[in-house]
Amino acid sequence: MLTTDVVTALSRLVTEVEPPGLLPAREQMALSLGWHIVLACFGVAFPAMIFVMHLRGIRRDDPVALGLARRWAKVSAVLFAIGAVSGTVLSFEMGLLWPGLMGTYGDVLGLPFAFEGLAFFLEAIFLGIYLYGWGRMPGRRHVLMVLPMAITGIIGAYCVLAVNAWMNVPTGFRLVDGEVTDVQPWAVLFNRHAFLQFAHMWVGAYMLTGFSVAGVYAVGMLRGRRDAHHRLGFLVPFVFASIAAVTQPFVGHVLGFGLDERQPAKLAAFELAETTESPSPLRLGGILVDGEVKGSIDIPYLGSLIAMNSPDKPVPGLDAIPEEDHPPVNLTHLAFQTMIGIGTLLAAAVVWFWFQRRRGRDLLERRWFLRFAAAAGPLAVIALEAGWIATEVGRQPWIVYDVLRTTDAVGDYTAALWWLLGISTVVYTAMTVGAVVVLRSMARRWRAGDADLPSPYAPAVTAGEGA
Numbered sequence: 001m002l003t004t005d006v007v008t009a010l011s012r013l014v015t016e017v018e019p020p021g022l023l024p025a026r027e028q029m030a031l032s033l034g035w036h037i038v039l040a041c042f043g044v045a046f047p048a049m050i051f052v053m054h055l056r057g058i059r060r061d062d063p064v065a066l067g068l069a070r071r072w073a074k075v076s077a078v079l080f081a082i083g084a085v086s087g088t089v090l091s092f093e094m095g096l097l098w099p100g101l102m103g104t105y106g107d108v109l110g111l112p113f114a115f116e117g118l119a120f121f122l123e124a125i126f127l128g129i130y131l132y133g134w135g136r137m138p139g140r141r142h143v144l145m146v147l148p149m150a151i152t153g154i155i156g157a158y159c160v161l162a163v164n165a166w167m168n169v170p171t172g173f174r175l176v177d178g179e180v181t182d183v184q185p186w187a188v189l190f191n192r193h194a195f196l197q198f199a200h201m202w203v204g205a206y207m208l209t210g211f212s213v214a215g216v217y218a219v220g221m222l223r224g225r226r227d228a229h230h231r232l233g234f235l236v237p238f239v240f241a242s243i244a245a246v247t248q249p250f251v252g253h254v255l256g257f258g259l260d261e262r263q264p265a266k267l268a269a270f271e272l273a274e275t276t277e278s279p280s281p282l283r284l285g286g287i288l289v290d291g292e293v294k295g296s297i298d299i300p301y302l303g304s305l306i307a308m309n310s311p312d313k314p315v316p317g318l319d320a321i322p323e324e325d326h327p328p329v330n331l332t333h334l335a336f337q338t339m340i341g342i343g344t345l346l347a348a349a350v351v352w353f354w355f356q357r358r359r360g361r362d363l364l365e366r367r368w369f370l371r372f373a374a375a376a377g378p379l380a381v382i383a384l385e386a387g388w389i390a391t392e393v394g395r396q397p398w399i400v401y402d403v404l405r406t407t408d409a410v411g412d413y414t415a416a417l418w419w420l421l422g423i424s425t426v427v428y429t430a431m432t433v434g435a436v437v438v439l440r441s442m443a444r445r446w447r448a449g450d451a452d453l454p455s456p457y458a459p460a461v462t463a464g465e466g467a
Contacts, residue, residue, distance in 0.1 A: 022410045024417035025097040028424060032090050034385055035428050039083035041384065043123070044157045044202060045209035046076050047150035049237050054143045056236075064228050068236075071446060072213075073131055078438055080127060082431050087120070089424070097417070100409035101399055104180060108173050109166070111185035112159040119156035123149050157205070158198045165194035168395060169262055170403050193262075196255045203244045203251050204384050207346065210241025212377030218370045231364065234373070241376075242350035248343055253306075260308065263401060264316040265325055266394035269332035271303050272296060276317035279304040285337065287330045327396045335389035342383035346376060 050072045057065030091113070095102045102109070126148040133142045166172070172187030173180050188194075217234035259267045267273075272283045274293055280303035286296025307315050318326055349372060353363050363369040399406040411417075 019407055019410050019412060021412050021417050022407060024421050025410045026406075028417060028421045029093060029097060031421070031424055031428065032086060032093055033388065035432075036083065036086035036090055037384065037388060038208065038381055039079055039086060040157060040160075041205035041208040042076065042079045043083060043153045044205040045240065046072065046079075046213075047146050047153055048206075049209070049213065049240055050076065051143065051146040051150065053232075053236055054146065058139045058143060064232055068229065068233050070134060071442075073127075073134075074442065075439060077127060077131055078435060078442075080124070082435050084120070084124070085431065086428070091117075097411060098399065098409045099411045101404060104404070105173070105400070107180060107183045108185060108188060109163055112162045112189055115189075116156045116159035119152040119159065123152040123156065126152070154202070157201065158194070159189070161198040161201055162189050162191060162194040164391075165191055165197040167400050168197070168391075169193040170400050175403070196251075200248070200251050200255050200387075203248045204380075204387065206240050206244035207248060207343075208377070208380040208384050210237040210239075210244060211346065211373075211380040213237035214241060215374045215377035218373035221364065222367060222370045222374065226364075234364065238350075238353075238373070241346075241380075242354060245343070245347040245350050249347060252340075252343075256307065257309070260316050263395065265318065265321045265327055266332065267307060268316055268318045268321065269327050269329045269394050270336045270390065271307055271315045272329070272333045273303070273315045273317045275319045276314045277303075278314035279312040280307070280315040282306060283333075285334075287334070325397065327394050332390055332394040335386040335393065338386040339383045339390060342379050342386070346379065346383075349376070 050069050053065050053072065054069035056062055057067075057069055126145055130142070130145040130149065133145055137145075166188045169191060171191055172184040174182045214234045214237045217230045220230045221234070256267075259270075271280065272286055272288060272293055273280060274288060274291060279301045281298040281300050282302035283293065283296040283298055286293050288294075301311055303315055304310055304313050318329065353369070356363055395401055397405050397407065399409045
């Protein structure tokens, strides 16, 4: 009997040991995705802001708006260039780090990745046309070159989000004796969950980009630059960010419909539901220690109302889910609440700003508000990163939910992966420093009066924007 117990214990221990390459692979993916996603947001949302600013400049014959559109286009080019590097790295990492995923399900995921690559190249082409079109094309034709940039940015982001949605809700194939058959790649692209997840990310991209760009001009106004250039540079992206911030809670709520059926362990971690309660409280803060919730503020009934759209329907608890299928609960819960908390704060702030503006009070004259506006961009970045942590960590231990465990997808190159992580950290740090140096240099030259920074390799231009 003792021998049987020992064998059983050893067998359980062996099955619980993670592959040695799993930790560096996770760290590498987190670094690459967390860094790239910020740039991807600018690729999705910035073209629309440039288009509005450029169109305003043409219709109102506004040199300030045209100057801002031109500057933003050059900033967009810098961000696009470094985003191309990190995006390329990510595409290689999918196959290198997770051969069990791409080797098995490559046929299922090939079409979205192919469309994403095509969208990326088209976006690059039209960005180049737009950059070099200043002074060479009629203004009303030139501004239209931004639209393909915006559309291809959206398509590329949607394709990537479709793959991630498939990892959460796999569809479009059958497994027969461990072999993938009956592949339907279009089902991945047009998965209903993909539309909802993309909508959440799309709105988040406008929040991040809008608040970040507006924050730059808020800092300028704090330093005494309260001219039309800074006010317009603040207001246009802030309008986009305001609409996104108010819309995002509703989009996120709709996205959460049915999570108790799709991924009950993730929902339990979001709500820190250790046991199934009816009705379930909303737990603010807190952590799970030895199976017991500690440090949380519980609001009765609100958990059921928000998570289940019912005043008394229980949130599934972790006690109803096998322990080996539990995600890292505390990290998932805290990341989720960080996203919700920051999103609520930003939504309340923009409502207050526009309410006061309607009453004739300009908060741009208040230094405390400008300080908040300057911090809103970093806060939006933190909220976005926290949302991705909640989504990805909350799906664990599955890389494809209920189909493929992360431990079965990772490659076994332990030493090499640690070296890769170290090199990647140096490269991403260098790219971050380089981007900051270039953008600050551009800003200094603009402030010094050098209004028309030459594009690389472009011929000299003396003509202004066409009519």
